[in-house]
Every structure is written in structure tokens, then in C-alpha cells.
Amino acid sequence: xxxxxxxxxxxxxxxxxxxxxxxxxxxxxxxxxxxxxxxxxxxxxxxxxxxxxxxxxxxxxxxxxxxxxxxxxxxxxxxxxxxxxxxxxxxxxxxxxxxxxxxxxxxxxxxxxxxxxxxxxxxxxxxxxxxxxxxxxxxxxxxxxxxxxxxxxxxxxxxxxxxxxxxxxxxxxxxxxxxxxxxxxxxxxxxxxxxxxxxxxxxxxxxxxxxxxxxxxxxxxxxxxxxxxxxxxxxxxxxxxxxxxxxxxxxxxxxxxxxxxxxxxxxxxxxxxxxxxxxxxxxxxxxxxxxxxxxxxxxxxxxxxxxxxxxxxxxxxxxxxxxxxxxxxxxxxxxxxxxxxxxxxxxxxxxxxxxxxxxxxxxxxxxxxxxxxxxxxxxxxxxxxxxxxxxxxxxxxxxxxxxxxxxx
Amino acid sequence: xxxxxxxxxxxxxxxxxxxxxxxxxxxxxxxxxxxxxxxxxxxxxxxxxxxxxxxxxxxxxxxxxxxxxxxxxxxxxxxxxxxxxxxxxxxxxxxxxxxxxxxxxxxxxxxxxxxxxxxxxxxxxxxxxxxxxxxxxxxxxxxxxxxxxxxxxxxxxxxxxxxxxxxxxxxxxxxxxxxxxxxxxxxxxxxxxxxxxxxxxxxxxxxxxxxxxxxxxxxxxxxxxxxxxxxxxxxxxxxxxxxxxxxxxxxxxxxxxxxxxxxxxxxxxxxxxxxxxxxxxxxxxxxxxxxxxxxxxxxxxxxxxxxxxxxxxxxxxxxxxxxxxxxxxxxxxxxxxxxxxxxxxxxxxxxxxxxxxxxxxxxxxxxxxxxxxxxxxxxxxxxxxxxxxxxxxxxxxxxxxxxxxxxx
Numbered sequence: 001x002x003x004x005x006x007x008x009x010x011x012x013x014x015x016x017x018x019x020x021x022x023x024x025x026x027x028x029x030x031x032x033x034x035x036x037x038x039x040x041x042x043x044x045x046x047x048x049x050x051x052x053x054x055x056x057x058x059x060x061x062x063x064x065x066x067x068x069x070x071x072x073x074x075x076x077x078x079x080x081x082x083x084x085x086x087x088x089x090x091x092x093x094x095x096x097x098x099x100x101x102x103x104x105x106x107x108x109x110x111x112x113x114x115x116x117x118x119x120x121x122x123x124x125x126x127x128x129x130x131x132x133x134x135x136x137x138x139x140x141x142x143x144x145x146x147x148x149x150x151x152x153x154x155x156x157x158x159x160x161x162x163x164x165x166x167x168x169x170x171x172x173x174x175x176x177x178x179x180x181x182x183x184x185x186x187x188x189x190x191x192x193x194x195x196x197x198x199x200x201x202x203x204x205x206x207x208x209x210x211x212x213x214x215x216x217x218x219x220x221x222x223x224x225x226x227x228x229x230x231x232x233x234x235x236x237x238x239x240x241x242x243x244x245x246x247x248x249x250x251x252x253x254x255x256x257x258x259x260x261x262x263x264x265x266x267x268x269x270x271x272x273x274x275x276x277x278x279x280x281x282x283x284x285x286x287x288x289x290x291x292x293x294x295x296x297x298x299x300x301x302x303x304x305x306x307x308x309x310x311x312x313x314x315x316x317x318x319x320x321x322x323x324x325x326x327x328x329x330x331x332x333x334x335x336x337x338x339x340x341x342x343x344x345x346x347x348x349x350x351x352x353x354x355x356x357x358x359x360x361x362x363x364x365x366x367x368x369x370x371x372x373x374x375x376x377x378x379x380x381x382x383x384x385x386x387x388x389x390x391x392x393x394x395x396x397x398x399x400x401x402x403x404x405x406x407x408x
Numbered sequence: 409x410x411x412x413x414x415x416x417x418x419x420x421x422x423x424x425x426x427x428x429x430x431x432x433x434x435x436x437x438x439x440x441x442x443x444x445x446x447x448x449x450x451x452x453x454x455x456x457x458x459x460x461x462x463x464x465x466x467x468x469x470x471x472x473x474x475x476x477x478x479x480x481x482x483x484x485x486x487x488x489x490x491x492x493x494x495x496x497x498x499x500x501x502x503x504x505x506x507x508x509x510x511x512x513x514x515x516x517x518x519x520x521x522x523x524x525x526x527x528x529x530x531x532x533x534x535x536x537x538x539x540x541x542x543x544x545x546x547x548x549x550x551x552x553x554x555x556x557x558x559x560x561x562x563x564x565x566x567x568x569x570x571x572x573x574x575x576x577x578x579x580x581x582x583x584x585x586x587x588x589x590x591x592x593x594x595x596x597x598x599x600x601x602x603x604x605x606x607x608x609x610x611x612x613x614x615x616x617x618x619x620x621x622x623x624x625x626x627x628x629x630x631x632x633x634x635x636x637x638x639x640x641x642x643x644x645x646x647x648x649x650x651x652x653x654x655x656x657x658x659x660x661x662x663x664x665x666x667x668x669x670x671x672x673x674x675x676x677x678x679x680x681x682x683x684x685x686x687x688x689x690x691x692x693x694x695x696x697x698x699x700x701x702x703x704x705x706x707x708x709x710x711x712x713x714x715x716x717x718x719x720x721x722x723x724x725x726x727x728x729x730x731x732x733x734x735x736x737x738x739x740x741x742x743x744x745x746x747x748x749x750x751x752x753x754x755x756x757x758x759x760x761x762x763x764x765x766x767x768x769x770x771x772x773x774x775x776x777x778x779x780x781x782x783x784x785x786x787x788x789x790x791x792x793x794x795x796x797x798x799x800x801x802x803x804x805x806x807x808x809x810x811x812x813x814x815x816x
Contacts, residue, residue: 036720047442055740056736056739056740057739057740057741057744057745057746057747058735058736058738058745058747058750059739059747075788083577085732086764087735088732088735088747088750088760088763088764089733089764090763090764092764116605121733123732123733123735123736123767124731124732124735124760125765167634191802227718227719228636228716228718229717229719229733229736229737229740246561249565259807276664289542308810309636309637310635310637310718310803311635311637311638311811314807314808314812315811315812316810316814317808318811318812320812323532324495324496324530324531324532325531326481326530327466327495327496327559328464328531329468329529329637330465331464331465331466331467332465332637333462333465334465336465337465337466338465339465339466339467339496340498342466352496352532355498356496356497356498357497357532357533365584374678385602394812395718395808396808396812396813397716397805397808399808399811400722400724400725400803400804400805400807400808401805403719403722403723403726404719404722404723404725404726404728404803404804406800
């Protein structure tokens with residue numbers, strides 16, 4: 001199906017080349033798309049790698065293998081297949097991944113476990129080995145391409161290419177982070193629930209890169225949801241080639257570690273928000289700010305209960321400041337809350353404070369806010385200092401059309 | 409808004425009069441509905457009562473009070489207000505409920521805590537005391553009405569009246585259970601998430617009635633979901649007038665206790681399924697049978713993860729046997745599962761067995777099954793003997809229209 005571009009789309013950012021990263025794309029033909037569907041990133045020797053993966057128990061072989069591979073901390077290559085997730089395909093799916101790892105490592109002369117593979121698309125169909133072999137061969141020999149081409153190639157139901165960039169000064173060197181991501185439906189938090197790749201020329205010890213990525217994940221990818229459905233395949237990998245020449249970062253005492261951590265979190269947040277902006281059928285981008293919870297984690301769970309509520313998402317689609325539904329979602333979250341201390345607002349205007357509707361509540365500015373594209377919901381639990389920000393989109397006829405009216 | 413009757417509607421059953429129960433209805437005018445919106449059930453002295461209530465922390469005063477009231481075990485009256493849930497209304501909401509309790513108990517000459525009150529409708533508007541007082545007065549003096557009139561009067565966005573009946577022989581006496589329920593949206597499990605009332609002429613000790621109701625709830629109301637949103641107000645109450653004259657049931661050793669328990673569970677299952685059949689926008693009734701889980705409770709959680717998945721609900725709406733989405737939902741449930749032991753079927757036909765798509769999978773009978781109104785999904789986890797059955801409906805454009813296109 002040919003989907004219109006999301007009304008919440010952001011333009012693809014200008015991302016400079018990153019030393020030690022070469023991108024190439026090819027067409028394996030997993031689907032009749034008539035476009036490239038296989039992405040190859042070649043990485044300099046010694047590149048550090050870290051990853052976060054879906055917590056879905058029925059995960060793909062790619063995720064199972066990737067989770068093992070990040071432990072040794074080094075990467076030479078990434079292959080991303082689009083159009084077939086290779087999930088729920090048993091030993092045949094695993095063989096297809098191992099074939100790709102052997103093929104690429106043979107060409108590069110590196111250990112097979114330094115070749116990372118991701119796949120996204122339909123569940124339950126083993127990745128066809130012949131198409132994969134020919135596609136990888138073509139990608140290995142393809143000319144280098146730019147960031148936006150690679151971002152487009154990993155997409156499936158995505159309606160726009162999603163990239164992010166940040167820079168930081170580390171040890172006197174300016175390091176660059178370039179990244180792209182895909183994801184639109186089957187997006188729920190609890191881990192990285194899409195395919196995202198972050199590349200940097202900074203030098204980091206793999207264990208520290210993993211620590212920074214896991215921390216950033218908790219505040220970014222784990223704080224978004226489109227439809228509460230957690231994918232079987234999805235993955236965020238960070239690659240640090242070290243070509244910027246800084247002394248490798250190994251802990252927060254290193255000069256520039258804080259700056260790099262902030263830049264990494266910035267890139268992760270940009271990527272996470274872009275996925276929401278391409279949520280299936282999304283017409284509005286919703287930011288939910290929860291404060292006053294008993295802990296940050298409790299605030300995040302409450303935020304996600306709000307973000308996953310079909311009744312709230314449809315109310316926002318209908319531009320209805322239905323704060324009663326927000327009360328309902330806070331109450332069902334299973335986290336400490338007290339009805340009589342709860343305050344709820346939209347676009348910075350309180351509708352209810354401390355358990356009661358405001359007598360002088362002025363609906364006009366709230367109604368104007370809800371007619372816009374970027375909506376905020378503020379919730380003060382009134383119990384503690386826990387805070388979280390969660391991002392989601394509205395639930396519209398477009399979501400139903402994409403997932404019910406068209407056949408997979 | 410005027411909603412069309414659900415295509416899954418069931419006719420209202422013939423329920424005989426139950427000795428000790430008198431139903432009356434009146435118009436309080438909580439909304440501009442031009443129909444009765446206040447229901448009054450007068451119960452014989454000594455009637456035993458039991459209840460299950462929403463676990464939503466932000467529950468209404470009706471729920472808070474009701475939870476206290478059931479402890480003393482006896483009821484003389486039930487008042488149900490439709491059009492205003494009185495939830496999130498602080499002390500003013502509580503005062504309105506206490507006014508109703510005082511008014512009815514004054515007339516009946518009974519303790520105030522034997523008068524049970526429920527309210528359903530918009531959240532955040534205190535129940536207007538003057539309308540409540542006049543409505544209750546009118547109901548106290550109204551002529552008796554039938555079951556279907558009462559069932560219609562407690563409804564809000566319901567598109568048809570929902571009732572159930574069962575009989576059992578207890579201690580040589582035939583006892584009757586008559587019941588009605590309302591609910592269509594904001595329906596999720598974890599407790600009773602709607603207003604449901606069960607009346608019987610059987611005699612039971614209150615503690616045993618509570619035990620039976622709680623057990624039935626776990627297998628019926630806690631196994632349904634429309635939209636994963638847990639209401640702030642909802643309640644199931646069971647009233648046993650004792651007029652059938654059997655020796656009061658107090659434990660499973662009593663003659664007829666098993667028969668009564670079976671009849672009660674039967675009525676609860678009928679009521680629960682009726683709510684799903686009136687799910688907002690529902691076009692298909694979906695039964696999910698989970699077997700092979702490590703426990704019954706684990707099976708129920710997996711079944712609910714499937715039943716709450718927007719991607720599965722839209723796939724069924726689109727008549728698409730998308731078992732890959734079922735794999736995803738099993739994996740995200742957070743319960744023990746093994747991808748390579750999992751089997752999934754539709755309408756009794758396996759699509760995948762033990763982690764692999766079936767080579768000889770015949771899609772024709774499955775496609776025919778999915779074109780029907782009553783859909784079944786079978787999932788065998790392959791790990792143990794745990795079983796559960798969960799009921800839900802599909803997710804359609806109708807749900808979006810009801811909750812987004814129309815304003816509350």
C-alpha cells in the first residue's frame with residue numbers, strides 16, 4: 001500500500017560523514033517493492049558496539065544472536081534486511097542469519113560474530129537464503145551512499161526517512177553522532193522496539209558505550225509507544241569507530257564523558273520521537289509530562305498507561321480535553337496515586353487540581369491547543385518527586401485502515 | 409449520539425420474577441436523554457449481598473462505599489444512576505451518594521449501609537443532589553417494572569439491553585438467578601469493569617456468596633476486554649433474597665452448593681460475553697483459548713495480551729489470519745513461553761505448530777471462518793497444563809468514530 005507521508009514528519013537532518021563508517025545499499029527483493037531493501041554499514045576495525053534489544057520472549061534469531069554478539073564488544077559490519085522480519089522461523093531463520101554473517105565476515109576477514117544482522121517485516125516466513133546471498137553480494141560491491149538513502153532502505157511501513165545528528169567535544173576533539181531508525185507500528189516501550197542505528201567517530205570502551213546506551217534507552221526508546229504492541233525483532237545498536245582520535249572513554253571520570261552521554265541521549269530522544277511522529281495513522285504528537293510520582297519509574301509507568309489508553313488517544317484525535325479519561329488511566333496504572341491529590345492539565349492549563357475540576361477552568365485556550373499538531377498533557381500525582389516524559393500519538397481511522405482495511 | 413444496535417447483539421432472555429426482588433425505574437434527568445436513567449431494586453429483608461469492584465485506584469465514592477458496605481453482608485436496596493459516574497468529584501460526590509443512602513433507608517426503615525448505590529457516565533461532574541433526590545423519590549413511588557426495562561435504564565453507550573438467567577436445584581428447591589449488566593467501552597479485566605447485578609431467590613450466607621462471586625469473577629468478568637481501559641466505577645453485585653426457602657448455603661458441603669455455583673458462573677459468563685458483544689464498534693466476537701501455559705493464571709495473562717493487542721484486533725477486523733501478530737502478543741505478555749513450542753490456530757485449524765508455520769497449512773477454511781461473526785483463536789504454549797478462555801471483540805472504525813468523531 002502507498003501511505004501518505006505523516007503530517008508530523010520532520011525533514012531529514014544534515015549528517016556529515018563519520019570516519020570509519022561506510023554505508024551501502026542494494027536490492028535483495030524480499031518483497032515486490034522495486035526499491036532497495038538491504039542496507040550494509042562497513043565499520044572500521046576496532047569499532048566498539050553496544051545494543052539494546054526487544055524483551056519480547058518470542059524474539060527473532062537476529063535478536064538472539066545480536067544479544068550474544070554485543071558481549072564481545074566489537075563490530076565490523078551491520079546488515080539490515082527490510083520486508084521480512086525472519087521472526088518465528090525456527091532453525092531455518094537462524095541458518096539464514098548465520099549465512100549472512102559468514103558471507104560478510106569472509107569478505108572482511110573478521111570473526112563472524114562481528115557482523116550484526118537485523119531484519120524487519122512480516123513474521124513467520126524464513127528469510128530466503130538465495131535472495132539474501134545475492135543481496136549481500138550486491139551490497140558489498142555497491143558504491144557508498146548517504147545517510148538518507150540508508151534510512152529509507154531500512155523502512156517498511158514508514159512514511160518518511162528518520163535520522164538524527166549530534167556533536168560533542170570529547171578530549172579536545174569534536175565527535176559526531178549520526179543515526180537513523182525505522183518504526184511506525186508494533187511500537188511499545190519496555191526496550192528498544194524498532195530498528196535504530198547510531199554511529200559515532202568517538203572512541204569508547206564497549207562496556208561504557210553499553211552503559212550509556214542502556215541509560216539513554218530508559219529515558220527515550222522506553223518512553224514511547226504507538227500501539228502498546230511490542231515487536232519481536234527490534235534493536236538499537238550504537239557503533240563507535242574511534243576515528244576521532246580521542247582517548248577512549250571508559251567511565252564518567254573521563255574528560256568529555258558527560259558531553260558524549262548528553263549527545264547520545266539527545267540522538268536517542270530525536271530518534272524515538274521520530275518513530276512516534278511516523279506512528280501508524282498519527283495526526284497528533286502527544287507529550288505526557290508526569291510529575292509528583294513516588295519515583296521516576298512510577299512516573300514512567302503512569303505516563304505509559306496514559307499513552308497506551310485507546311480512550312485517551314481517541315479523545316485527542318477528536319480534540320476533546322477529556323481529563324476524566326486521564327484520571328481513569330492514572331488509576332489503572334497500578335502505581336501509587338491518590339485521587340484527591342491528582343492534577344491534570346492540557347497545554348499548560350490545569351483542568352483539575354487536587355482531585356477536583358477547577359471552578360474557573362477556561363476551556364478556550366485548551367480547545368485551541370488541542371486543535372494543533374503538538375499536544376501536551378500534564379499530570380501531577382501530588383505524592384513525591386518522581387518525573388517522566390512519555391511520547392505517543394493519537395489513535396485515528398488511519399491506524400484502523402493501515403491494519404485492518406489493507407491485507408498483509 | 410444514536411448508535412446502531414451491535415451486529416453481535418443477543419435478544420433479552422425471559423427472566424421470571426424472583427421472590428424478594430422488586431424493580432422500579434424513574435427519570436432523574438442527569439442527561440437530556442428523555443428516558444429513564446435511575447433504577448431502583450427493592451430487596452427483601454435479610455437479603456445476602458456480595459460484590460466485586462474495580463481495582464482502579466481513582467475509583468468513585470460509590471465504589472469506595474460499596475466495598476465497605478458488602479462487609480456487613482446484607483442489602484435492602486440498590487440504586488443505579490446512569491449518565492453521570494460521579495467519579496473524581498471529591499467530597500461533593502460522596503455527599504450525593506450518602507444523601508441517596510439516607511433517603512432510601514429512611515423510607516425502608518433499614519440501616520443506611522444496606523442501600524447500595526452505583527453510578528455510570530461522565531467522569532468529573534458531581535452527581536447533582538437535587539436531581540438525584542427527585543429521581544429517587546419518583547423511583548420509590550413508581551410501579552414495578554420488568555427486567556428488560558431495568559436493564560435498559562442502567563445503560564449509557566450500550567446499544568442493546570443485556571440480561572441473563574439460570575436455574576439450579578438447591579436443597580430440593582428450584583432457585584432462579586436473574587441478572588442484567590451494562591458496559592460497552594472502558595472495559596478491561598482485572599476486576600469487574602462494568603455495572604452488573606445478579607439477583608436470586610436462593611438463600612446463602614453472605615460470606616459464601618462472596619466466595620462464589622469472587623471465584624466466578626476470575627473466570628468471567630476478569631477474562632473479558634474491549635479496549636484495555638479499566639473503568640473507575642464499575643461493580644458487580646449479587647443479591648440473594650432467600651425466598652426460595654432452601655437451607656442457607658454456607659459452604660461447598662451443603663447440598664446444591666455446586667449446582668448453585670455452576671449456575672452463578674453460568675450467569676456471570678453470559679453477562680461478561682454480552683458486554684463484549686456490545687463492545688464499542690464491535691463487528692466480531694473473539695474467543696481466545698489458551699492451553700499449555702505453566703498455570704491457569706499465566707494462560708489468562710497471555711490470553712489478555714492477545715485480546716488487548718490493537719494489531720490483532722485490527723487484523724481480525726480485516727479478516728486476516730495474521731498469526732505472526734499472535735506470536736508477538738504471546739511474547740510480550742511477560743509470561744513463560746518458548747517460541748519453538750508455540751502453536752497457533754484459527755477456528756480449530758492450526759496455522760503454525762511448535763514454532764514453525766505448517767507446510768500444509770490450508771488457508772481456505774481459516775479465511776471462511778474469519779468472514780464470520782464468531783471468531784476463535786487457539787494458542788498452545790506447549791509448556792504445561794494451564795488453560796484459560798478470554799473474550800474480546802475486534803477494533804474497527806466504529807470504535808474510533810464513537811470515541812473521537814463524536815464529542816462527549
